[in-house]
Amino acid sequence: MPDPQPLRIIHCFRSPIGGIFRHVRDLAEAHARQGHEVGIVCDSTTGGHYEDALFDEIRPFLALGLVRLPIRRSIGPADLGALWRGYKEIRSLQPDILHGHGAKGGALARIIGSALRVNRYCVARLYSPHGGSLHYSRATLSGRTVFLLERFQEYLTDAIVFVCDFERRTYRAKVGRPRTRNELIYNGIDDRDFDTVYARPDAVDFLYIGMLRDLKGPDLFIDAFARTERIIGKPLSAMMIGDGPQRDEYERMMLERGLGRRIEMLPAMKARDAFAFTRNVVVPSRAESMPYIVLEALAARKPVIASSVGGIPEILGTNSAALAAAGDAQSLAEVMAAAMTEKDWAAKIMPEADAFKAAFATSTMSASIMRLYRQLVPEPATGREASPNTP
Template identity: 65%
Template sequence: MPETEPLRIIHCFRSPVGGIFRHVRDLAEQHSNAGHKVGIVCDSTTGGDHEDRLFDQIRPYLSLGLTRIPIRRSVGSGDARALWRSYKEIKSLQPDVLHGHGAKGGALARIIGSVLRVKKYRVARVYSPHGGSLHYDQASLAGRAIFSMERLLEQLTDAIVFVCDFERRTYETKVGVPRCSARMIYNGISDADIGAIPTRSDGVHFLYVGMLRDLKGPDVFIDAFARTERLVKHPLSALVVGDGPDRDKYDAMMMQRGLGRRIGLLPAMPVQDAFSMSNIVVVPSRAESMPYIVLEALGAAKSVIATRVGGIPEMLGADSEALVNPDDPDDLARVMAKAVTTPGWHDSTMPSMADFKARFSASVMADGILALYRERLTAIRSA
């Protein structure tokens, strides 16, 4: 197909929070600026004021509109209604590309795209897992059912986009080598998010920013902070920024350990504001795919200490001294102590900004995905 032909692109996903929402916002802005028509279909029951503000920011890039309907996380009777309402809306927009993100969004996009194909619409059906269902245990009943469904849906898929090599390898292990076209294209952040953010004069030694739930490891961070103080033999300071279901538990944990005055707890805020509070960002997750918080922190020229999970080693380097074992507060404290006591630790450990931009910019990501859209559409139209 002609390289200059503008495309009509619809992104389908369930929850407008977290990394998937960030990924779609970046793609929408990049592709809209390149002259393409973009729209979003997602859940109407999740998200709050913060997400509403984010939607307001990207509305100028959504020439095909924003459609929000109830889409439940679990499989249920409401799925049929969501599917029908999504189908009617998407059909009226006559998309060239349906890109589903996450398990629910991927199922909606591929099923609707396949129905449109039966009706002679030449639409490309693209799927990005974004971790999600791939975190399930292969040995569990739920995991076996989900991976079987993933395999079945490949028959309705023109291409799968993996956001990191870890995600690709996990998919191949748990689901199988894709029987459709597949591509690994790293997540990226925009040029506006790449640039050093100075730390305030009243900044703290360490910062955790993210969802307050055990999967993300705030409890490991709190435990490691106390151990770091014992290693360096003097008091330190830290800040936990975020919201989530386990917030009260972590607050109580800090109080019980006498850390209430040295670890602050603040609600979610724009990540740039959070980054101004520390030079060192700690990401103690027990499981991840390709977390944006690491990309954003590196883009802001912060030192990052993170667990060796998911695609994080692909960002920091497989042999980076900044990587620690998951769920291991002793190992995390060891590196935290080294980061605050070793002169030049940042420069000797963090990737160079030039290398970072070459691999993890939003423009590189958007160009790669757009090339895949055109490749698949060319194949469909010539079949």
């Protein structure tokens, strides 16, 4: 049933690509179906035709609309323009909830939300890191600066939502124990994503799907694929699906190693469409938080081979034989070879289906986040005024 007192919710994030975009789309649809009004503020300079099509799918659920403005990845003077334009757009929508995702989205939501509160608007300010700034190292000046900014922004935050325990532990280690309310709420995927995706007759042995940049490990995938062929002693097949700034580098890497005919490259597409092309999904990331691609693949009943980074062990199991050492192509190749040669490897190694669905369904995620929203927003929801100068 629709909630008796609908909330006005705006999600802020930078790049409409990858897991954050998927997370926000799922939340927006789930909460809109419950009767809440939802809007999105994000960058206008990233994304392409594929992302435009995803926006078209979610528009019917965005009662508060879609605002796109230039938001750069790095910190700079241009951020002032984005903050001012974002403030004007968001102020006119009178949100009850501002939920920022990723470092830039979190800064926008919390700074703008705090400015609104100074001007007597009562709005709850939430932040989900999604990895983001937590990938920096405390050993670098840039890392220490970023973590100092994260610490300062806690004063502008009503709640931090961590999507996995790894993210929470990393935040505590690098930024410090949160001085504001914080919750652990796992990412979730929709019930329709739990239907099995069967492999086509011409399916490849291994699939990489995601951003084509070193952080996500496409180079490790190529290296591990070649090593797997040597371990097994026969040619194999693979596919890489995605877009990104280093696409040409990986294509050259494949050609130099003589793999051009056995690894096919395709542009970004929906994960479930991609899963039909393969028998195994490989996630070779050097760093992650709680990657959706692992959840989506497991829901589609695809075996997953992954680096032991971020929250992935929380999905597959801490001691899962499907996990490879991070950044280690040989370790990844050994798992890939086992998946190809050991009888019933996937049946023995992958998580039990019912328990997995109970933990990682969108219904579980959206309900937990809505409970948090409700606890942060006093009644009545819309049209409230804050006390003067509330930070």
